[in-house]
Amino acid sequence: MAFVWKRLLGTIPSLLGVIVVTFLLSHALPGDPAAYFAGPAANAASIADVRAKLGLDQPLPLQFLRYVRDLAHGDLGNSLTTGQPVTTDLLQRLPASLELTFYALVFAVVLAIPMGVWAATRPDSLVDHLCRASVSVAAAFPTFFVGLLLVYVFYYLLDVAPEPVGRLNEIIYTAPPTVTGAYTLDALIAGNLPTFRACLAQLVLPAISLGLFALAPIARITRASMLQALGSDFTRTARAGGLPRGKILITYAFRNALLPVSNVLGMVFSFLLGSNVLIEQVYGWQGVGAYAVTAVLASDYAAVQGFVLMMAVLYVLLNLVVDLLGTVIDPRVRFEA
Amino acid sequence: MSRAATLGRNIGHAFGENRLTLVAVAILLVLLVCAAFGSALAPYDPLMTDSTAKMLPPGAQHLFGTDALGRDILSRVVIAARLDLGMAISAVFLSFIVGLGLGATAGYFGGWSDRIIGRLMDTIMAFPLFVLAMGIVAALGNSVLNIILATMIINLPFYCRFARGEVNVRREMGYVEAARMGGNRALPVLVNHIIPNILPAMMVQASLNMGWAILNAAGLSFIGLGVRPPTPEWGIMVSEGASFIISGEWWTFVFPGAALVLAVFCFNLLGDGLRDLLDPRRRL
Numbered sequence: 001m002a003f004v005w006k007r008l009l010g011t012i013p014s015l016l017g018v019i020v021v022t023f024l025l026s027h028a029l030p031g032d033p034a035a036y037f038a039g040p041a042a043n044a045a046s047i048a049d050v051r052a053k054l055g056l057d058q059p060l061p062l063q064f065l066r067y068v069r070d071l072a073h074g075d076l077g078n079s080l081t082t083g084q085p086v087t088t089d090l091l092q093r094l095p096a097s098l099e100l101t102f103y104a105l106v107f108a109v110v111l112a113i114p115m116g117v118w119a120a121t122r123p124d125s126l127v128d129h130l131c132r133a134s135v136s137v138a139a140a141f142p143t144f145f146v147g148l149l150l151v152y153v154f155y156y157l158l159d160v161a162p163e164p165v166g167r168l169n170e171i172i173y174t175a176p177p178t179v180t181g182a183y184t185l186d187a188l189i190a191g192n193l194p195t196f197r198a199c200l201a202q203l204v205l206p207a208i209s210l211g212l213f214a215l216a217p218i219a220r221i222t223r224a225s226m227l228q229a230l231g232s233d234f235t236r237t238a239r240a241g242g243l244p245r246g247k248i249l250i251t252y253a254f255r256n257a258l259l260p261v262s263n264v265l266g267m268v269f270s271f272l273l274g275s276n277v278l279i280e281q282v283y284g285w286q287g288v289g290a291y292a293v294t295a296v297l298a299s300d301y302a303a304v305q306g307f308v309l310m311m312a313v314l315y316v317l318l319n320l321v322v323d324l325l326g327t328v329i330d331p332r333v334r335f336e337a
Numbered sequence: 338m339s340r341a342a343t344l345g346r347n348i349g350h351a352f353g354e355n356r357l358t359l360v361a362v363a364i365l366l367v368l369l370v371c372a373a374f375g376s377a378l379a380p381y382d383p384l385m386t387d388s389t390a391k392m393l394p395p396g397a398q399h400l401f402g403t404d405a406l407g408r409d410i411l412s413r414v415v416i417a418a419r420l421d422l423g424m425a426i427s428a429v430f431l432s433f434i435v436g437l438g439l440g441a442t443a444g445y446f447g448g449w450s451d452r453i454i455g456r457l458m459d460t461i462m463a464f465p466l467f468v469l470a471m472g473i474v475a476a477l478g479n480s481v482l483n484i485i486l487a488t489m490i491i492n493l494p495f496y497c498r499f500a501r502g503e504v505n506v507r508r509e510m511g512y513v514e515a516a517r518m519g520g521n522r523a524l525p526v527l528v529n530h531i532i533p534n535i536l537p538a539m540m541v542q543a544s545l546n547m548g549w550a551i552l553n554a555a556g557l558s559f560i561g562l563g564v565r566p567p568t569p570e571w572g573i574m575v576s577e578g579a580s581f582i583i584s585g586e587w588w589t590f591v592f593p594g595a596a597l598v599l600a601v602f603c604f605n606l607l608g609d610g611l612r613d614l615l616d617p618r619r620r621l
Contacts, residue, residue: 017460021469025476140602142552144559145575145594152582152591163583274467278556282579292468293560296475308472312464 003327011320018312023067026305027060076309077302081294086306090288094310095181096167097280097287101272102182103203104210108268112215113261116222117254120230131219139216143275147209147282154205162201166284173198206283210275214268221264225257232256259330262322269318273311358610364603371418379412383569392581395588402588404577406567410588413569414596420570421600424481425550428488433543435489436496441527443497444504451501458494466491470553474562484563488553492546499542503535537615545608548601555597571597 034051035042042050051057055066070076076086119131154161167183168175173195176186184203187196229235230253238248277289284290288307295303371378381399387407395402401410443454461469473487504527507513516530555572557563564570566577571593578590 013456014459014463017456018463021460021464022472025472136605137602140548140598140605142555142559142572142575142594142597142601144556144572145590145597148575148579148582148590148594152585152587156582156585156587270465271467273465274470275556277467277471278559281560281576292471296471296479297561299475301475304472304475308464308468311468315465316463 004324007320007323011316014316015313018309018316019068019071020064022305022309022312023064025308026301027056027063027067071309076306079295079303080300081298081303086303089291089303090306090310092181093286093288093291096183096285097276097289099182099184100203100206100210100279100285100287101276103207104214104272105268107207107211108214108218111211112218113222115215116219117226117249119219119223120226121249123227128223131223135216135219138212141212142278143209143213144278144282146212147206147279150205150209151282161205162198164205164283165202166286167202168195168199169202202283206279206285209282210272210279213275214272217264217268218261221260222257225260226253229253229256255329259326262326262329265322266319269315269322273315357606358613361603361606361610364599365607368418368422368600368603371415372422373419375416375419379409379415381409381412383408383413383416384567385409392586392589394586401592402586404574404589405581408567410574410592413574414571414592417569417571417574417593417596418600420481420564420568421551421555421572421597424485424488424554425547428485428492428550428554429543429547431485431489432492432496432546433539436493437500437532437539439493440497440500440502441504441532444501445508445523445527445531447505454497454501458497461490462494464491467553467556470557471560471562474557479562481563484554484557487557488550491553492550495546496539496542500535500539503538504531507531507534541608541612541615544604544611547604547608551597551601551604571600 034047034054034056038047038050055063058066074087076090078084079086079089082089115131115135119128122128151161151164155163162169176183176190176192176195176199179186179189183199184196187193187199234256235248235252238252243252276287277293279285280287280289281293288310292304292307294300295307385408387403390399390403390407392405393399393403393407399409399411401414403409404413439454439458443451464472470484470487470491473490474483477483477486508531513526513530516526521529554563555570555575558570558572559576561573561576564573566573574593575590575597578586578588578593581589
């Protein structure tokens with residue numbers, strides 16, 4: 001428990017850093033932040049008005065305190081494009097992005113871990129080389145390009161995937177009543193199986209394109225740490241003792257190989273949250289990434305800032321969860337920290 | 338054996354072991370030629386529109402076909418090499434220099450400088466990196482220069498941490514101690530004695546990082562940041578072609594996308610090859 005508290009406290013500097021950076025991104029940069037916040041259609045009077053309203057005429061430390069106070073109230077300012085509070089906009093779209101990221105992660109993990117284990121049990125075999133080659137090829141494909149290729153092949157050529165119109169083709173189906181915001185979950189809760197299937201069908205291609213890039217690091221680290229665990233003394237002892245192969249592989253080697261795998265997840269999350277933006281753009285997904293792109297292009301500064309902050313906080317929290325999971329996987333971590 | 342001969346043997350070994358590295362060098366040469374002499378090589382003017390030749394599929398006249406405005410896609414892909422590689426190389430070069438400087442300072446002096454620089458890098462790493470790059474470009478303004486700057490900032494921690502670790506290990510080594518005893522101040526010790534020894538390993542990092550920098554810059558322009566149409570650039574060309582997928586005009590996005598894949602693949606392979614060359618122990 002002491003470890004958990006220590007790790008929780010450890011996130012505070014990260015969160016503080018994130019808040020300072022997002023503040024600096026908008027308040028301390030060359031150029032006039034008031035002009036940013038007022039938007040492209042502003043004139044001198046409305047810019048002055050915005051400056052006074054946002055307190056931008058005050059010294060920087062005071063502005064920072066004000067920013068933190070607003071944050072504490074969950075106030076990220078108003079979006080110029082939607083006219084709503086940024087917090088409302090983001091929270092409304094967040095479940096869509098999280099749902100997509102979750103499926104992408106599941107896809108990557110379910111494929112990459114067996115691949116890595118398989119390759120490690122037969123090092124330098126054809127399977128191993130194939131695994132390594134496919135992984136390095138996958139790493140060279142830009143996510144957005146993979147997304148477009150999949151749409152072309154599976155929607156246009158083969159016609160097995162639904163039209164990439166976002167989370168649900170709303171001409172045919174109606175969105176399930178909102179409970180969690182994740183369409184697949186909500187459809188299940190409502191007991192509406194056809195809608196559930198339709199939502200899942202819309203998710204398949206974007207989740208695969210997003211997850212494909214995460215495959216490489218997970219498969220690579222699984223292979224490396226499995227090789228190490230399989231070559232260790234305790235595995236040799238277990239083998240000498242005549243334990244069944246499956247037990248050696250899973251209970252002895254795999255469990256010990258899991259910690260490095262969970263450590264690489266932090267990097268994978270960084271990638272997944274960032275690439276979400278690109279994939280949402282390709283598939284017309286109505287998530288926070290697409291919202292942020294629209295905001296960036298419209299110089300809707302409060303919205304961009306809110307998005308960056310939310311993603312960073314999410315990322316810090318995900319890393320926390322990964323670390324705590326690490327202590328469940330391998331209790332030794334608690335003493336090392 | 339002379340140094341040159343040893344190096345030659347090592348290079349020969351690295352290529353012989355891994356034919357893929359040779360392929361990567363060949364691709365790199367093609368890319369560099371495109372970047373240097375693109376405008377002389379391109380069969381058409383990349384900006385010239387032709388209303389009689391809209392959306393032509395690949396054929397004898399236009400090897401890669403034409404886009405919605407009748408522009409020749411091959412010419413645009415070739416000419417874009419300079420901008421795409423230029424953005425990635427300048428970003429990697431900048432993070433290399435700045436990261437080396439910061440990392441060496443932190444690793445050599447330790448103490449406060451180490452703590453401040455470390456905290457700074459941790460803060461950058463606390464963001465999903467592509468999201469931070471978006472935020473930086475949005476805040477600094479939508480230009481190619483700022484894409485380079487953003488890519489440089491998000492890559493900085495990798496170089497900085499690497500340099501810090503390498504310098505820190507060498508700080509107490511005999512030859513560094515000797516250089517200090519000889520009356521050298523900190524800066525000459527770092528520049529003349531430590532940094533030359535960590536440069537090769539840093540170069541490997543840089544070439545492994547290049548592919549990622551290309552992906553990052555292209556991703557930013559794909560969502561409409563930095564490069565403005567009609568400038569030919571791979572990311573923006575893919576995004577322009579994306580709207581024609583549903584009607585099946587694949588050549589509008591496949592060729593620029595393939596150029597991106599080729600460039601990233603080439604740098605990833607080169608990085609691996611370079612690592613094998615410089616650090617034979619890590620050969621697996």
